[in-house]
Amino acid sequence: MSTRQKLGQASTMLWVLGWAVLMGIAGALSIWLFHEAMFLVQRLLTGQSGEISDVMRDLSWWWRLLLPTIGGLVAGILLWLAKRRKSTMADDYMEAVTLGDGRLSIRQGLLRTLSSLFTVATGGSIGREGAMIHLASLVASMLGRLLQVGATHLRLLVACGGAAGVSAAYGTPLAGAVFVAEIVLGTLNIQSLGPLLVAAAVANLTMRIVGIYQPLYEMPDVQSVVGMDIWVFVLLGVLVGVAAPGFLKLMTVFKSYFERTGIPLFLRLAVGGVLLGLLLIAIPDVAGNGYSVVTALLHEPWAWYMVVGMLFAKVLATALTVGSGAIGGVFTPALFVGAAFGTLCGQLLLSVVPGLSIPLHLFTLVGMGAFLGAATSAPLMAILMLFEMTLSYALVLPLIVATVVAYFVARLLAEVAMYDVVLVREQNERLRSTLRHTRLNELVRPAETVLKDDAKISEALQMFLDYPVKYVYVVDANNVFQGVVAQQDLTRLLLHHLDTEKLTLADVLRPDFVKTLTPNMSLDEAQDYFVSFSGERLPVLSEETEPRLLGVVYKSALLEKYTAIKRSLDAAEVTAVFNSTKS
Incomplete structure (x- = not known):
């Protein structure tokens, strides 16, 4: 200073x-x-x-x-x-x-x-x-x-x-x-x-x-x-x-x-x-x-x-x-x-x-x-x-x-x-505690853009045409998460006129390109991941030695949960104002 x-x-x-x-x-x-x-x-x-x-x-x-x-x-x-x-x-x-x-x-x-x-x-x-x-x-x-x-x-x-x-x-x-x-x-x-x-x-x-x-x-x-x-x-x-x-x-x-x-x-x-x-x-x-x-x-x-x-x-x-x-x-x-x-x-x-x-x-x-x-x-x-x-x-x-x-x-x-303000403060603290301890498993949704690691490049290209996403998730035969195929990587392959017919997704996937979540993470922890991520969704993996893909969590779903809790806080404050006005 x-x-x-x-x-x-x-x-x-x-x-x-x-x-x-x-x-x-x-x-x-x-x-x-x-x-x-x-x-x-x-x-x-x-x-x-x-x-x-x-x-x-x-x-x-x-x-x-x-x-x-x-x-x-x-x-x-x-x-x-x-x-x-x-x-x-x-x-x-x-x-x-x-x-x-x-x-x-x-x-x-x-x-x-x-x-x-x-x-x-x-x-x-x-x-x-x-x-x-x-x-x-x-x-x-x-x-x-x-x-x-x-x-x-x-x-x-x-x-x-x-x-x-x-x-x-x-x-x-x-x-x-x-x-x-x-x-x-x-x-x-x-x-x-x-x-x-x-x-x-x-x-x-x-x-x-x-x-x-x-x-x-x-x-x-x-x-x-x-x-x-x-x-x-x-x-x-x-x-x-x-x-x-x-x-x-x-x-x-x-x-x-x-x-x-x-x-x-x-x-x-x-x-x-x-x-x-x-x-x-x-x-x-x-x-x-x-x-x-x-x-x-x-x-x-x-x-x-x-x-x-x-x-x-x-x-x-x-x-x-x-x-x-x-x-x-x-x-x-x-x-x-x-x-x-x-x-x-x-x-x-x-x-x-x-x-x-x-x-x-x-x-x-x-x-x-x-x-x-x-x-x-x-x-x-x-x-x-x-x-x-x-x-x-x-x-x-x-x-x-x-x-x-x-x-x-x-x-x-x-x-x-x-005093009503005491009850409102305690209620707010409970809601914030709920926010901190709410787990991601409540927000997990099925992952629609998933392919096996032996799939052809053409299958991934078709999936990018069908879904407005930047990444396709890749798993093996046992649903163990392998990584992602990025749209930008496939675009680069096509621009360089490389032969993609003989390639599988295992040849182009990136194992650590996106951060992954676990179902027991709190909303606060997940929010920290999304802050540094420009996409809309992140994969959720099981907590095992070979993690399986359980689904995805959407940034919009996380924001909706935060909004719901904030709405509850606002309602509590309005109640306090109403009660103090009546008294």
Whole structure:
């Protein structure tokens, strides 16, 4: 690499990192703005603001019913307006990064964010992080377009905005960067991860400067797990791995049910708000993202039946909110469900296993991380997030064990994930694996231009007249491949007026003139052969000491197979776009 190229590469790297800093600041400020807007809506509607479950407890029963109904109706109208006019640009940041050119629709982005704002501000049991991350990514896309950044760098800047959003929303810069790298980009390559880390770190620093950073579940004095006690977290991982796909499938079932009612979108969200309000009359603690209940599970004793009741109520509240079509994330509700599930498993194990001296809150924390990792299909992100949320290094070992086990169990049991892009990427990888391992024996066709080695030259000439080919394959009496006779060689014989009557094909054949294939070759290997071959077909030989001619593979058949697989990939991507649009 020349000095000029090195300087150009260094300049590009500095430029990208510099804009990552800007995306971090802009992302953090957009999260702060969302928080303030959410509290403003609460004050306008209820006269108070703060954690929505605390606000809900202070309201009368009829206001608990009315507030989520109003929020659902307004959110539905905003979402209906967003979907009323289609845009050529993406309306989801994951779609913009993975499938698009980094451009996000400003109109749809703002309307979707406002819709989510009214849902979470009025008690919707859904994660506010979805709208926050989208808003941060939208700001990054707007800045990139304003600066006329190219598509490749614009996608990276939008990804930086997403990482900054996660970092600012949760106070987790490492997990914020890995979230986008692991889930959205599907790679931990430092060329992509570096800018994400910078953006996430700057966002976290910005939140500290404005004075609103605080570890969500800080527990620095967590007891270390030693010796064989680690087995309980293997068991916890297995149980969580079974439960997490069920939670996600339940969300899908409720979505499908609401859609089948045929109710218009804005009324559908209002109906969801009414049903949620009826639940909040009895259990106001299931409003919002569940932060206060998780804190109580960590620091207060709970009877097992209270945990069960709260778990079922929260899952139902989330299913009603998500199922009605509300915009937001189930990221935070997944942490809640994991906390309650971990607490229940811990209570059970501590009661039946004598001598087990693990504190209950450790099960709660590990359950959160394991459930999040299994639901998102991003175990590394989940491990880092719980570590940063708690600032407890002692938590890491049991967290690794349970989260990784839960991830693999969940993937074995069901093809379901919190984010469609994860499923599409896995499906694409399976299709590519199929491409790599598909064998040529599926494409072998009979060879029509075959002659015995004792055939006359005139027979080969007649075959060239009958078939538009450049080579005739030559075999012996036992069908063992001998080589090919090239049309150009026979043409040369005729031009030189040589006597061909006494010659047989054995006299003019070329044994190694064309490359040969075997039936167990992969499509990739066969493609490499065709790249350097100008003809349309290649012979396929058996894998024996004296290889027999089995047939031919046509270049067009190979290309058709590739096209079919590419069509499957495109269909998978379209499905991802459709699903993300519906959600």
